[in-house]
Amino acid sequence: MRRGIAATAVVASLALAATACGGSDDDGGKASGPTTITWWDTSNATNESPTYQALVKDFEKANKDVKVKYVNVPFDQAQNKFDTAAGASGAPDVLRAEVGWTPAFAKKSYLLPLDGTEALAEQGKFQPNLIKQAQFEGKTYGVPLVTDTLALVYNKALFKKAGITKAPTTWDELKSAAAKVKDKTGVDGYWGSEKGYYLEPFLLGEGTDTVDATAKKITLGSAAGQKATKTWLSTFDGKGLHKADVTADSYAHRQDAFVNGKVAMTVEGPWEVTNFYKGSAFKDKANLGIATVPAGSSGKAGAPTGGHNLSVYAGSDKAHQEAALKFVKWMTSAATQSKIAQKNATLPTREDAYTAQVTADPGLAGFQKVLPAAHPRPELPEYSSLWGPLDTELPKAAGGKESIDKVIDTVETQYTKLLPDGFTK
Known part of the structure; x- marks a missing residue:
């Protein structure tokens, strides 16, 4: 959770509306071309967003069947914007959601349950308390991307x-x-x-x-x-x-x-x-x-435990959901989380992402040691x-x-x- 830091990105409402696909893109899963999904990223536009934009390009190179429309949404606006877009069946396929938003959106049936899907294939690799706080009424609605x-x-x-x-x-x-x-x-x-x-x-x-x-x-x-x-x-x-x-x-x-x-x-x-x-x-x-x-x-x-999960919109069609699940799995992998940590100085959510390169930073190594005292949110x-x-x-x-x-x-x-x-x- 980035507390006290104002997001610096400015994304016009009309642009957000245009890029919130919710499974409605023209190429929507056609066999003739890749499926295009939209990702709303809520990271800091100046310090963190460039890392995520570069990772999107890496993902597309490794997955020719999926294209990702990247949209950086100011953190302090994203919750309300997603709430409005999801209620109108026009939300992005993937959302970087603050951990407190996950149960709130799940309660409204905006998010796809991820249990048994490709996105959670490596669930055992994640810290259990972080998985717990991505759950609502016994189902998991987010994959932990970063924690704090x-x-x-x-x-x-x-x-x-x-x-x-x-x-x-x-x-x-x-x-x-x-x-x-x-x-x-x-x-x-x-x-x-x-x-x-x-x-x-x-x-x-x-x-x-x-x-x-x-x-x-x-x-x-x-x-x-x-x-x-x-x-x-x-x-x-x-x-x-x-x-x-x-x-x-x-x-x-x-x-x-x-x-x-x-x-x-x-x-x-x-x-x-x-x-x-x-x-x-x-x-x-x-x-x-x-x-x-x-x-x-x-x-x-x-x-307290903060951080962000990647969640998948329940209103997308099957093709977009499958592409979104593949993207979420790749973005939350140990290799990707390690890259994010080194570039953005954020904490990974899985132990195997704390590589020697990550823990070489005394700040990240120090915060990793205090994580056992972090309490999951109710x-x-x-x-x-x-x-x-x-x-x-x-x-x-x-x-x-x-x-x-x-x-x-x-x-x-x-x-x-x-x-x-x-x-x-």
Whole structure:
């Protein structure tokens, strides 16, 4: 999941409509020529899209019977655009879907079940928790293409100056380390995020989440949820702890401070690895430290799992679906994922794609080691929408405008409107 990074591609709505084939291309599976499928790719247009466009050409060279219309769709627009297109039977044959979209689209019958198909022929090669989060009501609707999670990233040189020999494993240890960094180096030790996705490690570290999908219970305001949010709030106030930035550019400010050595620690995902290396603090890539997020009082560390699946449109005809399945299998193969990782600094979803060339990058190797702490998302189509209210309300508490208790109450009230009937506080 690419959080905080605005997609830079601009794709006109008319162009999208024209390229959303949904099995309606003129060449649609005719024996006289290749089948043309359309792929909506939601990757970053500047940093990642060129890699995928090159891979499409490689696929076409290896598969003369399939042509791929590549369309880069801005990530922040893609979910609504696909929802509209699929409802009108004009969606692309293949979609790069954020993991939270997969169950939501599956619930609407927009996606083709992939169990037993060519696309999932190597299902056992993928990390089980990633397959699980591509499922809805017992069926699999996506093949994991890239994954991500959150980790504690830190500046090894600043740690050394402060006399810190290992990454903190609890939030109390993190606060202590932040104070030491401030005392010894003069810069802040930790700068946290005020956004909802970054609250997840605190919740999971207390053994809870925003909701319990099985029990149909909103758990943000539970005892464990309240402890998590108060611990989160405490990381903005104290020696070496950077105060909350509630401006519109907070993400950019935090990243700039970290990559240029103005703060020693933050919590971030692998999508920033290439940007870390562009900063003055990490010209020597070996200076980047990556560790599992600190644990809560449960004693266990937990981080959210993000990433993207490749899904096939259920509204296409047989010829287009077969071509789409072949494309998905090729794109999610170990060889292709390894190429993507090396070019885009993203994490593969299968162990055999972590080649020596991939793990030679200390950032990718470091994030691979923290993946065991990543929790799959609940099988709840509405789950991803729950971060929206948090993004709006949490900054009010972080900035001292409202109490955390009031923020929790407001968010839970909003959750009752977003979640299906039957969910209770």
